[in-house]
Amino acid sequence: MAIKKLTIDGYGQVELNNVAFRRDGRIEAQCELSEDFINVAAENGMLLTIDRVSKKVSLPTADMGPADVVALKYTAEKLYYPTARGLKDFRSHVGGMYPRMGFLSIGDKFTTNLALYEDTEFETEEIFVEALGAATALYGGISEQGAILVSKVVPTTAGPVLKVIERTTMPDGQLGIKFQVIGLNTATPTIDDYVFTFTPTVVAEDTSATVTWETNADVESITYTLDSGTPVALTAGELSAKSFVIDSLTPETAYTLDLEVKEVDVALAHSITTINFTTMPTIDDYVFTFTPTIVAEDTSATVTWETNADVESITYTLDSETPVALTAEELLAESFVIDSLTPETTYTLNLEVKEVDVALAHSITTVGFTTTSTP
Numbered sequence: 001m002a003i004k005k006l007t008i009d010g011y012g013q014v015e016l017n018n019v020a021f022r023r024d025g026r027i028e029a030q031c032e033l034s035e036d037f038i039n040v041a042a043e044n045g046m047l048l049t050i051d052r053v054s055k056k057v058s059l060p061t062a063d064m065g066p067a068d069v070v071a072l073k074y075t076a077e078k079l080y081y082p083t084a085r086g087l088k089d090f091r092s093h094v095g096g097m098y099p100r101m102g103f104l105s106i107g108d109k110f111t112t113n114l115a116l117y118e119d120t121e122f123e124t125e126e127i128f129v130e131a132l133g134a135a136t137a138l139y140g141g142i143s144e145q146g147a148i149l150v151s152k153v154v155p156t157t158a159g160p161v162l163k164v165i166e167r168t169t170m171p172d173g174q175l176g177i178k179f180q181v182i183g184l185n186t187a188t189p190t191i192d193d194y195v196f197t198f199t200p201t202v203v204a205e206d207t208s209a210t211v212t213w214e215t216n217a218d219v220e221s222i223t224y225t226l227d228s229g230t231p232v233a234l235t236a237g238e239l240s241a242k243s244f245v246i247d248s249l250t251p252e253t254a255y256t257l258d259l260e261v262k263e264v265d266v267a268l269a270h271s272i273t274t275i276n277f278t279t280m281p282t283i284d285d286y287v288f289t290f291t292p293t294i295v296a297e298d299t300s301a302t303v304t305w306e307t308n309a310d311v312e313s314i315t316y317t318l319d320s321e322t323p324v325a326l327t328a329e330e331l332l333a334e335s336f337v338i339d340s341l342t343p344e345t346t347y348t349l350n351l352e353v354k355e356v357d358v359a360l361a362h363s364i365t366t367v368g369f370t371t372t373s374t375p
Contacts, residue, residue, distance in 0.1 A: 032057065045148070
């Protein structure tokens with residue numbers, strides 16, 4: 001079995017007979033050609049995939065991912081090369097102007113001379129051309145070469161399902177094939193299945209909060225509202241940095257942030273996200289407290305403590321001896337025991353305490369205690 005290309009003069013052409021995307025704006029023109037087209041011409045009439053994460057237009061493959069959607073390449077020559085010789089000599093290339101891609105809908109009609117066929121179904125090109133004008137139904141779908149693969153069998157591949165409705169001619173007199181979209185296979189999402197994701201993160205401090213986000217598409221605008229106040233639109237710089245800061249907040253206060261996000265593709269719905277966050281206490285006013293208690297016996301002493309924050313580490317020194325770091329279990333129990341002491345003896349215990357928040361100073365506490373007499 002071999003896939004063959006319909007012989008044409010020059011590159012593929014396309015005529016948009018009646019397509020919805022020119023009226024409803026379901027067009028992508030902000031994605032560049034991928035490396036697939038370094039040695040392959042990107043021709044009008046191709047069905048190609050668009051990865052909205054990498055912002056690349058590529059040839060369809062068997063392992064297309066969930067970010068890929070299938071669209072028709074219809075780049076208008078007159079927009080870019082007004083002195084070129086004609087449609088048949090036009091194609092897009094890597095590093096040139098970005099291609100224009102239209103997302104097809106059921107009922108759309110277009111004509112192209114760019115088509116493939118399998119020699120197991122049509123032994124020669126003459127038989128293929130004759131079949132295009134016959135009463136037998138023919139269908140079209142995507143191919144790994146980009147051109148539409150025409151077959152007697154309805155395609156099950158991802159993307160639009162096409163039906164040949166007429167053998168006709170292109171503006172320069174070459175043979176053309178008029179297709180109509182009769183279905184959309186969703187093995188890979190079409191534009192109608194595409195889900196725009198926007199995941200924000202808020203890092204709150206005492207009087208400010210920094211908002212960043214992850215998204216699978218370009219964002220045209222973001223407007224935020226804090227506690228039902230006045231909406232604020234982000235600047236172009238903030239959108240580009242995917243980050244903005246909200247200032248003049250009150251420490252230790254809960255806030256509700258509403259984000260209204262508009263994706264670049266106007267055909268997709270906006271995203272409205274609500275986030276609740278609480279500011280931190282002011283670091284300068286914050287006082288870390290650590291109050292130890294010692295219960296001494298004759299040959300041992302049990303140390304416990306109360307604190308207003310999580311403790312990361314405690315190291316104690318008894319009478320200037322070797323420092324001893326508490327274990328994780330002792331920190332969790334908020335208690336440790338010092339053994340092998342001498343009865344009726346006064347000791348000096350130094351405690352160096354490190355709070356979890358490394359921005360805050362350590363606490364060094366000195367406690368004196370005396371062991372009891374032996375019973």
